[in-house]
Amino acid sequence: MIQRALEKSLLSVPQLLEGYQQLGSLLYLSESVPLQLIHRVVKGTPIEAPPKAYLDKAITEVTNLFEEDARRMRAGDYPVNVLQAPNPRAHFSRLGKLYLDSVKISWRRRNKKSKEFSDKAREHFADVPEYYQRNFHHQTDGYLSAESAELYDHQVDILFRGTASAMRRMILWGLRDQAEVLDDGEGMKILEVGCGNGSATIDLAKTFPKAKIVSLDLSAPYLGAAKENLKKHSRVSLVQGDAAETDFKDNTFDAVVSVFLFHELPREERERVLKEAYRVVKPGGYVGMVDSIQMDDVPELNFGLEVFPKEFHEPFYKNYVNHAMEDIFHQVGLRDIKSRTGFVSKLVGSKKPAATE
Ligand SMILES: C[S@@+](CC[C@H](N)C(=O)[O-])C[C@H]1O[C@@H](n2cnc3c(N)ncnc32)[C@H](O)[C@@H]1O
Numbered sequence: 001m002i003q004r005a006l007e008k009s010l011l012s013v014p015q016l017l018e019g020y021q022q023l024g025s026l027l028y029l030s031e032s033v034p035l036q037l038i039h040r041v042v043k044g045t046p047i048e049a050p051p052k053a054y055l056d057k058a059i060t061e062v063t064n065l066f067e068e069d070a071r072r073m074r075a076g077d078y079p080v081n082v083l084q085a086p087n088p089r090a091h092f093s094r095l096g097k098l099y100l101d102s103v104k105i106s107w108r109r110r111n112k113k114s115k116e117f118s119d120k121a122r123e124h125f126a127d128v129p130e131y132y133q134r135n136f137h138h139q140t141d142g143y144l145s146a147e148s149a150e151l152y153d154h155q156v157d158i159l160f161r162g163t164a165s166a167m168r169r170m171i172l173w174g175l176r177d178q179a180e181v182l183d184d185g186e187g188m189k190i191l192e193v194g195c196g197n198g199s200a201t202i203d204l205a206k207t208f209p210k211a212k213i214v215s216l217d218l219s220a221p222y223l224g225a226a227k228e229n230l231k232k233h234s235r236v237s238l239v240q241g242d243a244a245e246t247d248f249k250d251n252t253f254d255a256v257v258s259v260f261l262f263h264e265l266p267r268e269e270r271e272r273v274l275k276e277a278y279r280v281v282k283p284g285g286y287v288g289m290v291d292s293i294q295m296d297d298v299p300e301l302n303f304g305l306e307v308f309p310k311e312f313h314e315p316f317y318k319n320y321v322n323h324a325m326e327d328i329f330h331q332v333g334l335r336d337i338k339s340r341t342g343f344v345s346k347l348v349g350s351k352k353p354a355a356t357e
């Protein structure tokens with residue numbers, strides 16, 4: 001209903017799009033308060049408060065992100081139905097589970113436990129590399145259970161105070177502006193690596209309904225959730241595997257993209273994944289990622305980059321923020337590297353040189 005109302009009023013009241021997103025931000029901001037209390041009680045210490053300069057800059061950056069997102073929807077870069085109103089019943093039932101689970105998460109944070117898995121989750125260990133066998137963000141079962149998959153997107157929305165979806169959509173900016181994908185993606189093959197539950201995949205599929213999209217992830221349970229979330233999108237295929245070592249032939253895809261993958265990878269794995277992207281993308285094709293900003297991309301937000309890995313189990317994040325992704329893109333042979341930021345994320349896009357270059 002909200003979507004339909006937005007669509008009808010799109011031309012007359014464009015600010016509604018931003019207002020809608022700001023309402024979402026308020027919702028997730030309010031949902032973060034109990035989590036902070038639980039964290040304080042169980043862990044015994046509060047999360048470090050950000051300085052005023054950080055907060056001021058964060059507000060400006062969020063406003064700019066929402067404005068650009070709305071501008072692009074109005075311009076037809078992507079359809080307005082990428083804005084998904086949550087189903088209230090599912091939302092609040094999940095929120096209850098999420099609060100209960102947050103007690104366990106805070107306990108793991110307090111006791112620095114990062115290798116706790118249920119027996120069922122451990123069954124997946126044979127399929128995943130060693131660095132991945134951990135509770136990223138101290139989340140229960142890491143990425144290796146259906147329960148974790150159920151809570152993950154909501155946890156991310158709370159963490160980023162309702163801005164995660166707009167940041168994910170920055171990958172569409174790259175595909176429109178630099179890869180110059182035509183209207184509906186007809187004839188295109190896109191590979192998405194680290195698709196998780198398919199949140200960015202849905203936006204890709206809605207924006208490029210005629211493109212053939214292959215989305216890959218290491219986690220079988222998250223791919224299970226993605227399958228459910230993507231059941232209306234028959235042109236998307238889901239594949240389980242390591243983005244650093246795929247079975248695709250050389251020069252297969254017109255574009256290889258990822259959202260929020262690289263900050264979770266060890267340095268060598270980041271390079272291997274980009275080398276693999278270079279191998280499977282066609283000459284002249286696009287390789288792009290959206291992920292966390294890195295040190296000094298937005299100096300006023302550096303505080304957040306320092307606090308994040310202290311509070312959440314993100315073992316490779318410190319290394320990630322200190323090694324510019326643009327340099328690794330260049331190192332593997334990608335060229336025409338362009339970056340731009342949106343709140344705490346950045347889009348890095350590039351081209352594989354055409355065969356004659
Ligand atoms: C932070 S999540 C992001 C998920 C999703 N793209 C999103 O926007 O929410 C990182 C994802 O990368 C996946 N992943 C981590 N290492 C991977 C690898 N080497 N190959 C494929 N997927 C990987 C994880 O299973 C997880 O689903």
